[in-house]
Every structure is written in C-alpha cells, then in structure tokens.
Amino acid sequence: MLTDILQWYGAIAGAIAALIVSLDLGRRWTGFGFVIFVTSSIALIxxxxxxxxxxxxxxxxxxxLVINLIGVYRYLIRKKAT
Structure with a gap:
C-alpha cells in the first residue's frame, strides 16, 4: 500500500513538475516546479x-534529487544576476 502511494505520487508529481518547467512561466513558477520534482524524487527514492x-x-x-535541489536554489533562493 505505501509503496503504491509512493510510486504513483512520484510518477504524477514528476509529470506535473515537468509540465510546469516546460511551460517557462518565469523563475518563480519554474522554482515551484523544481520543488515538486524534489518531492517526486523523495517519493521515488x-x-x-x-x-x-x-x-x-x-x-x-x-x-x-541533487539536480532538483540545485534547481530550487537557482530559481527560488539565489538572487538573479543583474
């Protein structure tokens, strides 16, 4: 039961995150996409x-997970270079 939840959450969250990132809606949305990728990676781990x-x-x-954490840092934490 737990493994089914983790598997399906990871798959669905990964697809949603990929859609958000691919739409290129701006830094904030892309950052949130990476946050969803992080949760997906944790579930799939x-x-x-x-x-x-x-x-x-x-x-x-x-x-x-490491790659997605870099994405969270780049898009939500680090200040954009001007």
Missing part, C-alpha cells in the same frame, strides 16, 4: 528502496 525490484529507480532519484 522511498519506493525504489522499499521495493526490491526498483533499486535502480531509487538510485537514479538520489542523483535527480
């Missing part, structure tokens, strides 16, 4: 390591 057949997805999402 949990799912990947709770499911013995999905460790590859868990490992991939550790790397994606």
């Amino acid at each position: 949990g799912w990947g390591f709770l499911n013995p057949e999905a460790k590859g997805i868990g490992t991939q999402n550790i790397i994606l």
Whole structure:
C-alpha cells in the first residue's frame, strides 16, 4: 500500500513538475516546479528502496534529487544576476 502511494505520487508529481518547467512561466513558477520534482524524487527514492525490484529507480532519484535541489536554489533562493 505505501509503496503504491509512493510510486504513483512520484510518477504524477514528476509529470506535473515537468509540465510546469516546460511551460517557462518565469523563475518563480519554474522554482515551484523544481520543488515538486524534489518531492517526486523523495517519493521515488522511498519506493525504489522499499521495493526490491526498483533499486535502480531509487538510485537514479538520489542523483535527480541533487539536480532538483540545485534547481530550487537557482530559481527560488539565489538572487538573479543583474
């Protein structure tokens, strides 16, 4: 049950985040897209390591989590260069 929730949340949140980022609605929206990507990665890391057949997805999402945190920093925390 928990693994199903993690798997589906990760998949749906990742798709929504990708849509938001691809629409290029500005820095703030892109930053929020990366926040959603972060939650998706966390869910898929949990799912990947709770499911013995999905460790590859868990490992991939550790790397994606770092990338997504960089996106959050760049778009929501760091001041835009002028």
